[in-house]
């Protein structure tokens with residue numbers, strides 16, 4: 001069973017404090033992998049916990065499928081949650097850990113065994129069913145925790161930062177496994193993370209949270225390429241997008257002291273955003289471009305990141321170059337950079353994308 005879900009005007013307030021979730025509207029389609037992403041404290045976990053029934057709503061409604069669940073008990077919502085700390089029972093085997101919840105619900109032994117068998121197969125845990133948690137790696141334990149959710153055959157899976165306790169290599173592996181698992185199960189997933197790489201790679205769509213509100217919802221590459229404002233533009237991308245202040249005139253964006261860039265759009269441009277991969281080196285005598293001095297260069301193997309000091313700018317400008325290009329540059333060298341006009345994100349005085 002796969003159901004969609006919807007938040008309608010959901011507000012969460014703790015006591016007399018300001019709301020931590022401020023009127024949330026969000027629709028998740030059946031079978032969709034939706035990532036809620038944002039910095040610590042922005043309200044994404046609270047949102048997930050309200051969906052799970054672990055927190056009460058102050059205002060608004062939540063629907064799972066056609067059913068309003070705003071005041072339905074957690075166990076009756078048809079959701080299963082996987083937490084960051086997977087809390088397996090140490091004295092039980094993998095199979096017992098996975099079947100525990102079902103046995104508590106009073107399901108017949110044969111049914112429990114069948115469901116555990118199916119989940120173990122889809123998670124490649126069959127060879128480990130007789131082991132105890134201490135005999136497993138961190139990634140295997142997390143798979144067991146996911147298995148515990150799968151056997152409940154929920155309509156919706158909820159994940160709360162499930163990978164943040166794993167090391168980088170394992171996180172990467174688990175990310176690929178989760179993506180494959182989602183394809184196999186076709187389940188609706190709501191996944192909370194502060195990690196932009198997880199959001200970019202796992203989500204069919206992502207909702208970018210900021211201070212209790214959603215700034216933008218969309219397919220990861222669309223949000224990356226067409227952020228609605230400066231906040232979202234700055235949230236995604238590594239190295240971070242470069243912001244430059246200035247003004248527009250005659251189809252050009254003029255910085256105070258570091259040169260000009262060609263603009264694709266008209267309007268009251270107050271600042272622009274330029275991703276490091278969209279800047280390219282041009283000859284110093286080019287007719288237009290940004291001019292600066294190389295402050296530092298990082299060689300990453302396949303690419304190099306050059307950091308330029310621009311006159312009148314407080315932060316260095318990050319530029320992603322091919323390794324061969326980066327290798328010949330020397331600190332303090334004067335450089336000129338251009339970007340294709342279509343790659344410039346232009347913002348108004350309020351930081352909205354024009």
Ligand SMILES: Nc1ncnc2c1ncn2[C@@H]1O[C@H](COP(=O)(O)OP(=O)(O)OP(=O)(O)O)[C@@H](O)[C@H]1O
Pocket residue numbers: 014020038039040041042043044045046047194
């Ligand atoms: N029980 C509580 N009582 C009062 N305030 C709370 C409570 N739980 C959470 N908050 C506050 O609500 C805000 C949102 O918290 P929430 O955990 O949803 O954020 P988050 O985006 O998931 O961050 P993190 O990734 O750090 O968990 C925070 O400012 C937090 O301090």
